[in-house]
Amino acid sequence: MTAENTVAGHYRNTGGTGKAQAGGTSTYATILAKVKEAGLLERRRGFYWSLFLGLTASTIGCGIAFVWLGDSWWQLVIAALLGVIFTQFAFLSHEAAHRQIFESRAWNDRAGRYIGTFLVGLSYSWWMNKHTRHHGNPNTIGKDPDIDPDTIVFIPEDAAETTGLWRKLVRYQGWLFFPLLTLEGINLHRHAVMSVLRGAQGRPDPRGRALESVLLVLRFGLYLTAIFWVLPLGLACAFLAVQLAVFGVMMGASFAPNHKGMPTIGPDAQVDFFSRQVLTSRNIRGGWWVSFLMGGLNYQVEHHLFPSMPRPALKKARPLVREHCERLGVPYTETTLLRSYGIVVRYLNDVGLAARDPFACPLVSQLRIH
DSSP states (O other): OOHHHHHHHHHTTTTTTTTTHHHHHHHHHHHHHHHHHTTSSSOOOHHHHHHHHHHHHHHHHHHHHHHOOOOOTTTHOOOOOOOOHHHHHHHHHHHHTOOOOOHHHHHHHHHHHHIIIIOOOHHHHHHHHHHHHHHTTBBBBBTGGGGGOOOOOSSSHHHTTTOOOHHHHHTHHHHHHHHTTTTTTHHHHHHHHHHHHHTTTTOHHHHHHEEEEEHHHHHHHHHHHHHHHSSHHHHHHHHHHHHHHHHHHHHHHHHHGGTTTTEETTTTOOOOOHHHHHTTOOOOOHHHHHHHHHHTTTTTHHHOOOSOOOOOHHHHHHHHHHHHHHTTTTOEEEEEEEHHHHHHHHHHHHHHGGGGGTTTHHHHHHEEEE
């Protein structure tokens, strides 16, 4: 039996709420006290400064190599490296948004906005709005924007409502998922531009919006000018295509394994905070390279329980959380990176069955919490 089915079984055995064994608010207070006592919520400024300076040095090195290479197809290697570096900067912006870096909220916001918007080309306010709602209600239908229908759909009800070419795509969306991620970089930049044009939904912030507008213009203006100034048109377009593809795949491949294929929660389901966060999240096993590639998001259970916990502390919190879950009988899900991708592909294909037959989605129905 898979860990995901074990989760579904846990909900059936506890009357659909998860509270019979999880113990509600007191359960979370107990584990929170343990991680505080272990000092795992203290800032790790040395780690973050070292990471930032290392990424900055890598960016400068890529810039020097870019100018030195000139009109050479070896530039595509630089493009791929920049895709990796921009992803790592995006992780830093994400961690600043969670108050993981500095004690000061203002400094975290500054770091998140300048790193995420100026260096990466993302909208910090759009990301904050979207990601805050996700953390409050992970995998909850109608409340988690990360499972709202886009090109990919994540629940069978949405798949059943698709029409035309979109419906045909959704039928095989699991197999198309990773190829489509090559376009995710463009999609994220599109959201950034639309955010400053329209404003972040539900969060009026005129000063932040104006600043992000300036930062995005500077970012795209300087970056695109440098590429098209140094490289001929064809090579410049190829450079952008490789950089955006690597960036999109790395971003999507880092976030998708954490919740996709885990239980979804009905909009009116009564689920306590501890159960909601643990049972909808999946950890990814692996060494330091997995933590680097995923920006610490491989410890997704711990990240959702303690969003402000610095990245280096997540690994140390894992045994505490796992032991706590074992004692309470709450399923703690983790798997390998490759297996997680297999689970995601299978889940998305199962959701896509609803685009053929609305009643043919057995696996997804097993993972619904009502």
